[in-house]
Amino acid sequence: MSAAHGDHPKFLQHHFHSAEQQASASKLGMWLFLAQEVLFFGGIFVAYGVLRFLYPETFLAAHAYLDVKMGAINTVILITSSLTMALGVRAAQTNNQKQTVLMLALTILFACGFLVVKYFEYSHKIHVGLVTARSFSATGIAGSPHIFFSLYFAMTGLHGLHVLVGIIVLAWILMRARRGDFSSAYFTPVENAGLYWHLVDLIWIFLFPLLYLVK
Amino acid sequence: MATVTTANGHASEHHEVGSNYLNARKGVLSWLFTLDHKRIGVMYLAGTLFFFMIGGILALLVRTELLTPAGDLFQGDTYNRVFTLHGAIMVFIFIIPSVPAALGNFVLPLMLGTKDVAFPRINLLSFWIWMLGTAFLLYSIIAGSVDTGWTFYTPYSSDPQVGSQAGSAIIWALMGVFILGFSSILTGVNFITTVHKMRAPGMTWTKMPLFIWGIYATAVIQVLATPVLAITLLLLTIERTLGIGIFDPALGGDPVLFQHFFWFYSHPAVYIMILPGMAIISELVTVHSKKNIFGYKPIAYSSMAIAIISFLVWGHHMFTSGQSELASTVFSALTFAVAVPTAIKVFSWVATLYKGSISLNTPMLYCLSFLFLFTIGGLTGLFCSTLATDIHIHDTYFVVAHFHYVMMGGTVIAFLGGLHHWWPKMTGRWYNENWGRFAAALVFIGFNVTFFSQFVLGSQGMPRRYHTYHSASPDLKAIFTKWHQVSTVGSYILAAGLFITLFYLLHSLFRGKKVAEKNPWGAKSLEWLTETPPIEHNFHEEPVCLHGPYDYDEISPDGQGAGADEDDDSPLYLDKKTEAKKAEEPKAEEKKAEEKKAEEPKAEEKKAEEKKAEEKKAEEPKAEAKKAEAKKAEETKAEEKKAEAKAEAKSDDEADKDKK
Ligand code: HEM
Ligand SMILES: [Cu+2]
Numbered sequence: 065m066s067a068a069h070g071d072h073p074k075f076l077q078h079h080f081h082s083a084e085q086q087a088s089a090s091k092l093g094m095w096l097f098l099a100q101e102v103l104f105f106g107g108i109f110v111a112y113g114v115l116r117f118l119y120p121e122t123f124l125a126a127h128a129y130l131d132v133k134m135g136a137i138n139t140v141i142l143i144t145s146s147l148t149m150a151l152g153v154r155a156a157q158t159n160n161q162k163q164t165v166l167m168l169a170l171t172i173l174f175a176c177g178f179l180v181v182k183y184f185e186y187s188h189k190i191h192v193g194l195v196t197a198r199s200f201s202a203t204g205i206a207g208s209p210h211i212f213f214s215l216y217f218a219m220t221g222l223h224g225l226h227v228l229v230g231i232i233v234l235a236w237i238l239m240r241a242r243r244g245d246f247s248s249a250y251f252t253p254v255e256n257a258g259l260y261w262h263l264v265d266l267i268w269i270f271l272f273p274l275l276y277l278v279k
Numbered sequence: 280m281a282t283v284t285t286a287n288g289h290a291s292e293h294h295e296v297g298s299n300y301l302n303a304r305k306g307v308l309s310w311l312f313t314l315d316h317k318r319i320g321v322m323y324l325a326g327t328l329f330f331f332m333i334g335g336i337l338a339l340l341v342r343t344e345l346l347t348p349a350g351d352l353f354q355g356d357t358y359n360r361v362f363t364l365h366g367a368i369m370v371f372i373f374i375i376p377s378v379p380a381a382l383g384n385f386v387l388p389l390m391l392g393t394k395d396v397a398f399p400r401i402n403l404l405s406f407w408i409w410m411l412g413t414a415f416l417l418y419s420i421i422a423g424s425v426d427t428g429w430t431f432y433t434p435y436s437s438d439p440q441v442g443s444q445a446g447s448a449i450i451w452a453l454m455g456v457f458i459l460g461f462s463s464i465l466t467g468v469n470f471i472t473t474v475h476k477m478r479a480p481g482m483t484w485t486k487m488p489l490f491i492w493g494i495y496a497t498a499v500i501q502v503l504a505t506p507v508l509a510i511t512l513l514l515l516t517i518e519r520t521l522g523i524g525i526f527d528p529a530l531g532g533d534p535v536l537f538q539h540f541f542w543f544y545s546h547p548a549v550y551i552m553i554l555p556g557m558a559i560i561s562e563l564v565t566v567h568s569k570k571n572i573f574g575y576k577p578i579a580y581s582s583m584a585i586a587i588i589s590f591l592v593w594g595h596h597m598f599t600s601g602q603s604e605l606a607s608t609v610f611s612a613l614t615f616a617v618a619v620p621t622a623i624k625v626f627s628w629v630a631t632l633y634k635g636s637i638s639l640n641t642p643m644l645y646c647l648s649f650l651f652l653f654t655i656g657g658l659t660g661l662f663c664s665t666l667a668t669d670i671h672i673h674d675t676y677f678v679v680a681h682f683h684y685v686m687m688g689g690t691v692i693a694f695l696g697g698l699h700h701w702w703p704k705m706t707g708r709w710y711n712e713n714w715g716r717f718a719a720a721l722v723f724i725g726f727n728v729t730f731f732s733q734f735v736l737g738s739q740g741m742p743r744r745y746h747t748y749h750s751a752s753p754d755l756k757a758i759f760t761k762w763h764q765v766s767t768v769g770s771y772i773l774a775a776g777l778f779i780t781l782f783y784l785l786h787s788l789f790r791g792k793k794v795a796e797k798n799p800w801g802a803k804s805l806e807w808l809t810e811t812p813p814i815e816h817n818f819h820e821e822p823v824c825l826h827g828p829y830d831y832d833e834i835s836p837d838g839q840g841a842g843a844d845e846d847d848d849s850p851l852y853l854d855k856k857t858e859a860k861k862a863e864e865p866k867a868e869e870k871k872a873e874e875k876k877a878e879e880p881k882a883e884e885k886k887a888e889e890k891k892a893e894e895k896k897a898e899e900p901k902a903e904a905k906k907a908e909a910k911k912a913e914e915t916k917a918e919e920k921k922a923e924a925k926a927e928a929k930s931d932d933e934a935d936k937d938k939k
Pocket of ligand 1: 665682
């Protein structure tokens, strides 16, 4: 861009007129992306619904083999991380760089904690053979429990991947925050990363009761 | 008449004279890493057209096999692989990105009067993802080739013991389509945001060209339907590798669930394919008949209606799958409902032609072809959605003919029309018009011979996806042989037409006459305001939009179909060039004198001068005398208009903000 744009803030891309236009465009883009994510997970929730309708007893019997305590701990961890994320966005909006960095780091820490708990859950399940259909080897559950555990792995696995992506995104935002990219004039990336993180959190809020608390 | 713009804020970007988006930067890398929507569009265009050719050659192989009742060219397995590849390439690699990502990418920001799409990097990313997905899909050929058909139905696709699914080919293909889906989603997100946030001042929703409405409706479907396909294919991949028992009946899954999932995406996807085609037709039919569109709002809103209804009709692909009769009846009724907005469009286009000044040039020939072929395709869709008839024609050549009439006769024909319409703007070169018309005629004839005969075949019971028909009863065999031969000959005519098109288009790139004007068709939408080919940042100055995109009322003497705007003579778009811009233009010496004057503080006078000079330059040979008279009045009016438009645009923005 030519010198004529010297008076524009550095973060403003040349094809936008104003910072407001840029911010509102990227936020709309983010919401559309989230809509897409909702439909993506929507598909697997529908599959869950159909199979649960086909095999209600199996689902009831099999869910008892999930560790409610670990699931509950992870729920608390994720909800807390959503809080720190929101505080991080707030801090960015109010020019509080130090707190932005701190809150983002906490959020990442919680996300990692979530994955650690998940790791212990997974390795236990794999150990006792409560896995996807083709290699299912556990005995003693009536019906077709492999379907339940297949779904469990598919759903939490996909969610876990999203957590992992979230960690990467948040780490990148953290780096930029430390570099001082954000201010009350420009914080859309923090906000968008936050939106994504809240969605990941929200999906877990649905997964937890559907998988761990079958009645 | 349309011309250009005003100083506002973003003055003076320095462009060399003769510099355009094609030559501003050089080298392969400047293309592969470009963020310019025009270059990305051109790359998509080259890529999709190439795969159109590959897919087409596969189709010719299929047709050649069916020339005789015996299976002489291929074994059954090979035949299955060839048609699967044909379908998958045509649908996922070619048609879905063809109009939106290739032509849409090029035209949409220009039409909106903006410098680029909202997210240029994501735009480039979507192209890279498209290449990656294509590579995966093609790799499946090496990995053993898929023979499930493009629909990947379970349990055939999920059972590792069956057919060529034993290898990893199916996984590569599924992942390829999965990845291609992301490319499509990103394009959709980008376009929706661009349409919402990047319109030029004064361009309200109902002043947008209908092409934009069509692409917008498409983008909505892309964003909301594609992720469902993504999860479906992902689950199928897991099913095939680890076995999760969702779709595979051997593991307790439900194979029909896969069909529901698949068609929940793939029916809306047929509208991802046709809506952009319809979008192009709205442009062609107005520009090349010099008529205002008949029924702007009905056409715009029917695109949205189609987008919405398309999510509710997927079950019409499953009438014979054993779904409940009630469900079938409801799906059948809803499917009929799609025909209503579709027919609204067709009637509106035909009404637009009425008393128009129609030029039978290549784009218009494709436009007229579309009207014929798409109507046949749409009407035969009603046969398919009628429960009793569908039981008879399901999985026969009738369905094959139906969807080729809509996808090829509709989308591809519209795509070719749009390609010829925007080609001069994109490349700055003219193709040979006579060859263009000749090829369009060949394509039209070849297409009908190829596919109309398939309606006959299907109604006589010829099933689809069979490589032989020698075991049919003697009478049937005679009928099948005859019509298959007609169809195959037709496909050769069609191919000849398309190859001729390929050759004269390529030829025009190097030898074609240079396009001298900005606006050779005398069109009214903003993409014709900029240089030919466009400069890197699209416009020297941001255009301001004052009138609708099809205001041809001056041309239609009796005022038929006119936009009925109060002031017939005011210019469509305000276009005064800034001093800076002018200084760059080395043309006429008058300019320099003028420029000196321009420095004088009397702004009004200066503007009047500029207008006049510009008017002289205007290439369009239109009622100059009349214009000159109206000029004075016009100028002041135009000024007011511009201010109004700006204010309007502002309040739009504010409204947006309020909503939040
Ligand atoms: C008036 C509008 C339309 C109606 C009522 C309609 C109806 C139908 C019905 C009922 C079927 C299922 C036939 C069967 O398998 O037995 C079908 C198949 C199909 N239609 Fe349409 N359709 C319409 C427009 C379109 C458009 C615009 C496209 C694409 C651009 C399209 C593409 C297809 C395809 C690809 C199939 C076959 C899928 C397969 O089995 O491989 N249709 N249509
Ligand atoms: Cu359909």
